[in-house]
Every structure is written in C-alpha cells, then in structure tokens.
Amino acid sequence: MKRRNAVLAVLGAMLGCGGEMDPGDGRTSTPRSARYVENAFAPNPQCTMPSTWDPAIGQPSAAALQQLAPTGTLRVAVYYGNQTIGVCTPNPGKGCTPAFDPQFGVLSGTAVDLACRLQAQLKIPLVFTGYPTIAALNVGFAADPWEIGFGYDPDFPTVPGSIVSHPYIGNDNTFLVPADSPFQSIADLDKPGVTIAVQSGNTPNLFMRANFHRPPAGPTLVELVTNSAPNDIFPLVKVGTCNTDLCKAAGYTGLHIDAAAGGRFGESSFVLTTYPAGRVLSPSLVLANLAP
Known part of the structure; x- marks a missing residue:
C-alpha cells in the first residue's frame, strides 16, 4: 500500500483546473491536449465525457506513471453509496448489490468522468472496481486491487496507509x-x-x-x-x-x-x-x- 502514498499528489496535478485554447481552433475552448486524447479511450461505455475541460499538461514522467499505474493499467475504485461520487445502475436488476458485478452493473458519475479523462491523457487501459459501502471500499484498499479510490474526505481519513488528494467536489x-x-x-x-x-x-x-x-x-x-x-x-x-x-x-x-x-x-x-x-x-x- 505504500506506493499509493505518492500516487495522489501526481493525481492532483493531473486533474487540476486550467488549460489553454487550442491554437488550431479559436472558436472553441477545447484544450490543446484534446487533439491527441480524443480517440484514446479503450472501448468503455462509461467513458462518455468530452475533453472540453481537460487541463493542458504534459505527459507524466516514467516514475510518476509507475506510481499511478504500476501494472500498466489505471485501476480505479468508485464508492457508489453516495451519488455525488458515483452511481451504479443495475442491468437487468442486478450487478450493484450486495456487491459490484461488472458484467451487469454500470458505473457513472463524477468519479467515473474524472477517471476516464485521466485515462485518456495517460493513454493506458482503464479498469473500474465498484463498492456499495465505505466498509467494502476499505476492504478493497487492503486487498490491493487498485491504486486510486474515489470516496474519501481528507478531513476524516479512514484507511491506514492511504493519503487523500485535493477535493474535487x-x-x-x-x-x-x-x-x-x-x-x-x-x-x-x-x-x-x-x-x-x-x-x-x-x-x-x-x-x-x-x-x-x-x-x-x-x-x-x-x-x-x-x-x-x-x-x-x-x-x-x-x-x-x-x-x-x-x-x-x-x-x-x-x-x-x-x-x-x-x-x-x-x-x-x-x-x-x-x-x-x-x-x-x-x-x-x-x-x-x-x-x-
């Protein structure tokens, strides 16, 4: 779990606000980064947010990328017990409770949008894991199936060995x-x-x-x-x-x-x-x- 202590500092920079006008199109506010990430998504029906608000940033160093995705895949956990963070839609009627099943449950929400745009800029595969409760999210952290988890308040850290990044909402x-x-x-x-x-x-x-x-x-x-x-x-x-x-x-x-x-x-x-x-x-x- 120690490797995740440095991950979120990098994540905070990657998801920061800001950006520049695309010099190739003065009529839009699409950042320059959108020119090379727009088609970078792996097939994933959850990744539907456009690049309009992507910050204009360079690619992270090899060391930073190793912290964010040591397996070569961006592994992201989403707590969907709070709809401000994420939502799990069952299909048909299953996949979200008592545990997340990616064969049926579909994740969406702000956490998914942010993770998808991060994946687009990193240009690496993305895998989501969903958790219906905070308790389940904490167990998932200890089991080590992901590096980035959406669902915590930095004022009330609950998981030993974790560090929380800057709030986004x-x-x-x-x-x-x-x-x-x-x-x-x-x-x-x-x-x-x-x-x-x-x-x-x-x-x-x-x-x-x-x-x-x-x-x-x-x-x-x-x-x-x-x-x-x-x-x-x-x-x-x-x-x-x-x-x-x-x-x-x-x-x-x-x-x-x-x-x-x-x-x-x-x-x-x-x-x-x-x-x-x-x-x-x-x-x-x-x-x-x-x-x-």
Missing part, C-alpha cells in the same frame, strides 16, 4: 427530521435521548463521532451499513422507528428515530418525492470535501 450534509419536530439547529440534535440514523462510515457519521457528545450526554447514532440512504436511512425518519432487516442485523430493532444525517440534496429530494411531512434543517452539519 463538496457535498453539504445536514439533518432530515419530521416537519413538526422541535429541532431547528444542529445543537438541538446533540442532546441526550435523541436518536440519529446515518450511513456507517460516511462524512456525517465520522463528523458526529468526532464532535458530538457521546451517550448518555449526547445522541445515540444508529449506524447502518448500506449503499443507499434514500432507501435505508431516510425512510426511518418517516416511519419513526428502526424496523427494517438492516436495523435487526445491526442490533437497533425498535429504536425510535428522531432524525437522519445525510446529504442535503438527497434529503431534499426525499422530502419532495416521498416524505412531504419531512423537513430538512437549514443549518449545515458538515461539508464533505470529496477527493480521490
């Missing part, structure tokens, strides 16, 4: 509560007797572990291992009780649920489409700065 997290609940601020939920459902291992979970009071002085965190907060976390607020098979497996059956912690966008969508009696708190719990 921010995801605001807050609380979903019943509309008629008394909770108005973040501090209102950091109280004894409050029970909060959250995806195990994600940024709001790690933030609350680090900054909230522990029971009995603070809230109880119902930490559930899942790849879908809209399916497994947010509905617990609507029902008001931890009553699913996931709750039973984790030992939380019957606990009253006061709130769920998660991404503001996902919570807002859940309220609009599924839970009109729900409310998303205005204050921010934590901004997840997501990075490879």
Whole structure:
C-alpha cells in the first residue's frame, strides 16, 4: 500500500483546473491536449465525457506513471453509496448489490468522468472496481486491487496507509427530521435521548463521532451499513422507528428515530418525492470535501 502514498499528489496535478485554447481552433475552448486524447479511450461505455475541460499538461514522467499505474493499467475504485461520487445502475436488476458485478452493473458519475479523462491523457487501459459501502471500499484498499479510490474526505481519513488528494467536489450534509419536530439547529440534535440514523462510515457519521457528545450526554447514532440512504436511512425518519432487516442485523430493532444525517440534496429530494411531512434543517452539519 505504500506506493499509493505518492500516487495522489501526481493525481492532483493531473486533474487540476486550467488549460489553454487550442491554437488550431479559436472558436472553441477545447484544450490543446484534446487533439491527441480524443480517440484514446479503450472501448468503455462509461467513458462518455468530452475533453472540453481537460487541463493542458504534459505527459507524466516514467516514475510518476509507475506510481499511478504500476501494472500498466489505471485501476480505479468508485464508492457508489453516495451519488455525488458515483452511481451504479443495475442491468437487468442486478450487478450493484450486495456487491459490484461488472458484467451487469454500470458505473457513472463524477468519479467515473474524472477517471476516464485521466485515462485518456495517460493513454493506458482503464479498469473500474465498484463498492456499495465505505466498509467494502476499505476492504478493497487492503486487498490491493487498485491504486486510486474515489470516496474519501481528507478531513476524516479512514484507511491506514492511504493519503487523500485535493477535493474535487463538496457535498453539504445536514439533518432530515419530521416537519413538526422541535429541532431547528444542529445543537438541538446533540442532546441526550435523541436518536440519529446515518450511513456507517460516511462524512456525517465520522463528523458526529468526532464532535458530538457521546451517550448518555449526547445522541445515540444508529449506524447502518448500506449503499443507499434514500432507501435505508431516510425512510426511518418517516416511519419513526428502526424496523427494517438492516436495523435487526445491526442490533437497533425498535429504536425510535428522531432524525437522519445525510446529504442535503438527497434529503431534499426525499422530502419532495416521498416524505412531504419531512423537513430538512437549514443549518449545515458538515461539508464533505470529496477527493480521490
């Protein structure tokens, strides 16, 4: 795993913003690098993002390329339990849970776009591995099947031996509560007797572990291992009780649920489409700065 410590410094430079106008076409903003990478993709239906925003950079040194792809193939892991990072689309109805199966599951999202453009500039083969949960991603890192993984917050490193690069996107997290609940601020939920459902291992979970009071002085965190907060976390607020098979497996059956912690966008969508009696708190719990 030590070789990956230096990989992400190189990756940060490769994915940096910037670029120059293509001198061969003053009408477009396509960087000069696009002239030689446009057709560099290996057959891969996920790599559909154009070169419009590629930075104009030179090829990395042999030493840097050895760090990025020691096997000669760019091996990239994508955590798809957070749609801001990646999405796994099952086909037909399988390939994403309980584990990723590349024969059926199709990965997409910002992590895939960035990896595809990096592969295009490096002009080497690209292989994706998908993970539905943070726990599975961590196990995958230890098993050593990839060098670059999308799904971590540099403020909350979780894997020994890894280093996180510069963030490429921010995801605001807050609380979903019943509309008629008394909770108005973040501090209102950091109280004894409050029970909060959250995806195990994600940024709001790690933030609350680090900054909230522990029971009995603070809230109880119902930490559930899942790849879908809209399916497994947010509905617990609507029902008001931890009553699913996931709750039973984790030992939380019957606990009253006061709130769920998660991404503001996902919570807002859940309220609009599924839970009109729900409310998303205005204050921010934590901004997840997501990075490879």
